[in-house]
Amino acid sequence: DADVTQTPRNRITKTGKRIMLECSQTKGHDRMYWYRQDPGLGLRLIYYSFDVKDINKGEISDGYSVSRQAQAKFSLSLESAIPNQTALYFCATSEWTSGGTGELFFGEGSRLTVL
């Protein structure tokens, strides 16, 4: 099983619908991130969490919300999806304490299409 699992892997939805992307990890890392990938724009940070009670906005948080339900689970929600949120979304984890090196461990991505 993958260390970082994202569901769903692919989703097509309509404008105005609420969408949740889920991420779970077995790495035991405290830090979790949601990134968005668009062609030519690289990875842009949406939200990040240092632990269950510490959630922070990234550079492009407008239109998104997150929930850290447990150390291992970090979900991303689009309350009312719009077409320019069509993108590939990645969840990632990292660890800086306990000998961690800051390396990011990524899920395989969730491709979201908003019609």
Add this chain to the structure above:
Amino acid sequence: AQSVTQPDIHITVSEGASLELRCNYSYGATPYLFWYVQSPGQGLQLLLKYFSGDTLVQGIKGFEAEFKRSQSSFNLRKPSVHWSDAAEYFCALIASGGSYIPTFGRGTSLIVHP
């Protein structure tokens, strides 16, 4: 604020040729630097990282990168490219002070011709 620039959007090489992907950064001190690879349909995987010490670092799959402080660069190299190296490559930086949040470049797409 820190930033990462990957000047080349696409690079095309022939199989067996050498490869160099460029990465420049902007940060006031020595950062932590990373190269990740994204194969088609996959998530990103770490190729190598630089924290301190020897400025030439070795990674997986035969890749290496050299940190040059004077040029604010961390270029990725491989002496002989294989068709399976075709992928998207991302350079990333973590500022050595603060919250240690990674900043990514926009990526370079590597195309390998037979």
